[in-house]
Amino acid sequence: MSDQRFSGTDRYVATEDLTTAVNAAVTLGRPILIKGEPGTGKTQLAEEIARGMGRPLLQWHVKSTTKAQQGLYEYDAVARLRDSQLGDERVHDIANYIVKGPMWEAFEQGIQPVLLIDEIDKADIEFPNDLLRELDRMEFYVYETHQTVVAKHRPIIVITSNNEKELPDAFLRRCFFHYIRFPDKETMAEIVDVHYPGLKRELLSEALNAFYELRDVPGLKKKPSTSELLDWLKLLLAEDVPAEILSSDDRRKSLPPMHGALLKNEQDVHLFERLIFLNQRNAR
Amino acid sequence: MLVDFFYRLREGGLKVSITEFLTLLELMKKRVIQYEVEEFYYLSRACLVKDEALYDRFDRVFSAHFKGVEDLFGPDGADIPEEWLRKQIELGLSDEEKARIEAMGGWDKLMETLKQRLEEQQERHQGGSKWIGTGGTSPFGAYGYNPEGIRIGQDGSRHRRAVKVWDKREFRNLDNSLELGTRNMKVALRRLRRFARQGAADELDLPDTIESTAKNAGMLDIKMVPERHNATKVLLFLDVGGSMDDHVKVCEELFSAASSEFKHLEYFYFHNCVYEGLWKDNLRRNSVRLPTLDLMHKYPADYKLILVGDAAMSPYEIQYPGGSVEHWNEESGATWMKRLLDTYPKAIWLNPEPQERWSQTPSIQMLSELMSQRMYPLTVSGLEQGMRELS
Ligand SMILES: Nc1ncnc2c1ncn2[C@@H]1O[C@H](COP(=O)(O)OP(=O)(O)OP(=O)(O)O)[C@@H](O)[C@H]1O
Ligand SMILES: [Mg+2]
Numbered sequence: 302m303s304d305q306r307f308s309g310t311d312r313y314v315a316t317e318d319l320t321t322a323v324n325a326a327v328t329l330g331r332p333i334l335i336k337g338e339p340g341t342g343k344t345q346l347a348e349e350i351a352r353g354m355g356r357p358l359l360q361w362h363v364k365s366t367t368k369a370q371q372g373l374y375e376y377d378a379v380a381r382l383r384d385s386q387l388g389d390e391r392v393h394d395i396a397n398y399i400v401k402g403p404m405w406e407a408f409e410q411g412i413q414p415v416l417l418i419d420e421i422d423k424a425d426i427e428f429p430n431d432l433l434r435e436l437d438r439m440e441f442y443v444y445e446t447h448q449t450v451v452a453k454h455r456p457i458i459v460i461t462s463n464n465e466k467e468l469p470d471a472f473l474r475r476c477f478f479h480y481i482r483f484p485d486k487e488t489m490a491e492i493v494d495v496h497y498p499g500l501k502r503e504l505l506s507e508a509l510n511a512f513y514e515l516r517d518v519p520g521l522k523k524k525p526s527t528s529e530l531l532d533w534l535k536l537l538l539a540e541d542v543p544a545e546i547l548s549s550d551d552r553r554k555s556l557p558p559m560h561g562a563l564l565k566n567e568q569d570v571h572l573f574e575r576l577i578f579l580n581q582r583n584a585r
Numbered sequence: 586m587l588v589d590f591f592y593r594l595r596e597g598g599l600k601v602s603i604t605e606f607l608t609l610l611e612l613m614k615k616r617v618i619q620y621e622v623e624e625f626y627y628l629s630r631a632c633l634v635k636d637e638a639l640y641d642r643f644d645r646v647f648s649a650h651f652k653g654v655e656d657l658f659g660p661d662g663a664d665i666p667e668e669w670l671r672k673q674i675e676l677g678l679s680d681e682e683k684a685r686i687e688a689m690g691g692w693d694k695l696m697e698t699l700k701q702r703l704e705e706q707q708e709r710h711q712g713g714s715k716w717i718g719t720g721g722t723s724p725f726g727a728y729g730y731n732p733e734g735i736r737i738g739q740d741g742s743r744h745r746r747a748v749k750v751w752d753k754r755e756f757r758n759l760d761n762s763l764e765l766g767t768r769n770m771k772v773a774l775r776r777l778r779r780f781a782r783q784g785a786a787d788e789l790d791l792p793d794t795i796e797s798t799a800k801n802a803g804m805l806d807i808k809m810v811p812e813r814h815n816a817t818k819v820l821l822f823l824d825v826g827g828s829m830d831d832h833v834k835v836c837e838e839l840f841s842a843a844s845s846e847f848k849h850l851e852y853f854y855f856h857n858c859v860y861e862g863l864w865k866d867n868l869r870r871n872s873v874r875l876p877t878l879d880l881m882h883k884y885p886a887d888y889k890l891i892l893v894g895d896a897a898m899s900p901y902e903i904q905y906p907g908g909s910v911e912h913w914n915e916e917s918g919a920t921w922m923k924r925l926l927d928t929y930p931k932a933i934w935l936n937p938e939p940q941e942r943w944s945q946t947p948s949i950q951m952l953s954e955l956m957s958q959r960m961y962p963l964t965v966s967g968l969e970q971g972m973r974e975l976s
Binding site: 317322325329333334338382386425474476478479480578 | 612624636
């Protein structure tokens with residue numbers, strides 16, 4: 302069954318700003334670019350759109366060496382050459398050596414699929430430019446077999462970026478854009494709820510207070526994100542840590558329990574210890 | 586009203602293109618959103634703003650433009666004349682956008698489409714759409730082009746909320762154009778990354794292929810070398826202590842942000858001028874010291890040397906043995922500088938001091954001369970020039 306609109310799922314909390322942007326992309330079949338701090342659910346979004354709307358999902362995880370062409374198809378010339386040396390029959394049909402990429406796969410789907418292009422900013426600066434035409438027309442030409450591949454349905458293309466590189470204007474003009482703001486406490490409580498339904502209220506509220514206070518510490522190298530919060534909660538639950546330990550009094554006296562899940566950087570731990578030390582001195 | 590909004594955005598420094606604007610109109614026609622102004626805010630933002638650093642600017646324009654929006658929707662507001670609209674739009678168009686309109690069949694075609702959509706919209710209006718107001722005899726009214734054309738959120742519930750989303754200014758701290766330098770940083774980083782990637786190659790290893798094929802009794806055996814993206818190796822020497830600390834921090838951040846792009850990036854610290862020893866850790870400056878000579882042996886000549894410092898010191902610190910303010914140096918700073926530059930032909934000095942002041946500071950003059958004038962200001966353009974020199 303496939304749905305026409307996206308409105309979040311039982312596993313994913315989507316705020317109204319996000320769903321509005323996604324539905325715009327769904328309606329016009331144009332890509333949507335998602336940015337946001339690490340761990341704000343950029344990658345998971347595509348999976349949830351697919352799940353929530355009952356669509357197939359294709360994924361393309363971009364690395365620094367990824368080329369735009371690889372999303373369309375690759376011609377495995379080396380394999381063919383080898384086969385020719387070995388006298389393999391397959392060698393006569395070049396189509397045997399055309400390897401379809403995720404974009405091609407997406408174009409072939411019988412219903413409008415979701416295509417995730419994850420971390421586009423990892424690739425070369427030219428990468429987005431090389432995809433302009435394909436994203437516009439949703440078609441491309443295969444030189445080796447002289448065929449034009451046209452999308453049966455314009456896929457819902459979700460592109461994520463961690464802002465390592467700026468993306469070209471021509472590319473941006475073709476996309477919708479949404480920046481996932483770091484969730485406020487209310488939204489975060491909802492997110493926690495989909496991961497750990499039925500968590501004790503006191504524990505949740507103390508944990509969230511501690512978490513947001515920690516994020517506010519100036520000078521942290523890496524602020525803990527949603528995924529760190531979720532990991533931390535898992536540990537707290539496993540150890541059955543009582544909510545009182547997290548209360549604000551204790552927070553000023555010592556690092557929160559299992560802080561390793563929140564502060565992954567030694568310098569940040571030191572910084573925090575220093576702050577606690579100063580707090581205690583001032584308190585005296 | 587929407588056209589005005591479009592121009593207000595452009596005046597506000599948001600480079601909204603007509604393509605993006607038309608996309609927004611198309612979505613409204615397809616009724617992606619219902620009748621709430623908040624949804625319209627989200628939708629227009631997703632269509633028109635492509636950088637979170639500009640969200641705040643968008644919020645301000647949105648707020649100013651739609652303030653007391655209900656009052657504007659009187660039953661008989663003036664329509665916008667077509668000629669005026671055409672002129673306004675043409676003024677704001679880039680060549681690319683003009684070409685696009687030509688490709689769509691030119692202005693008349695565009696206007697015709699708009700008219701057509703008007704009719705569709707009006708039919709819907711009869712069906713009860715709150716988006717379309719009353720005064721819709723002009724083509725633009727229907728398409729949301731004039732203030733009377735749309736009632737934004739008049740009957741929605743959310744606009745009665747105490748604070749509107751756009752008035753919360755939640756993205757203010759993302760607008761880093763206000764802080765000097767932070768915005769430039771991004772551009773600088775981009776330039777640095779491009780520099781780091783030089784030497785990238787996707788290649789067939791011909792010698793190895795020939796050799797292997799020969800060994801293979803003439804059976805072709807293709808050898809490829811993996812694409813090397815990060816070919817650039819850099820030694821970064823940073824002046825620490827005193828007035829330089831802030832600049833060093835900026836520099837460290839800049840380079841570490843790009844560090845994954847370099848094949849190798851090594852940091853060392855010095856004070857004022859380079860002598861026989863350097864520090865690996867700028868905090869423990871007095872404990873662990875690395876002989877400069879060892880370093881020159883360890884890192885080959887294909888490393889590029891980037892020194893960052895204000896080069897402001899007493900000339901003694903450069904010219905004479907024992908001139909250093911911190912320790913007894915057997916050989917002069919100039920001697921060490923020459924040695925370094927002989928080892929690393931590709932070298933530059935980045936100086937945070939404003940360039941106008943360079944000529945008044947003798948030590949800057951001296952170091953710049955030692956560097957054969959390869960001293961550049963620590964600005965984006967200075968960095969660009971420097972990188973060009975290095976590549
Ligand atoms: N809105 C949300 N609803 C439910 N879970 C969420 C939400 N946002 C984040 N999470 C959880 O946080 C974790 C990180 O999500 P994800 O990997 O998608 O983040 P990301 O933005 O892609 O991060 P990165 O930038 O590091 O790639 C996941 O476990 C995900 O389930
Ligand atoms: Mg991700």
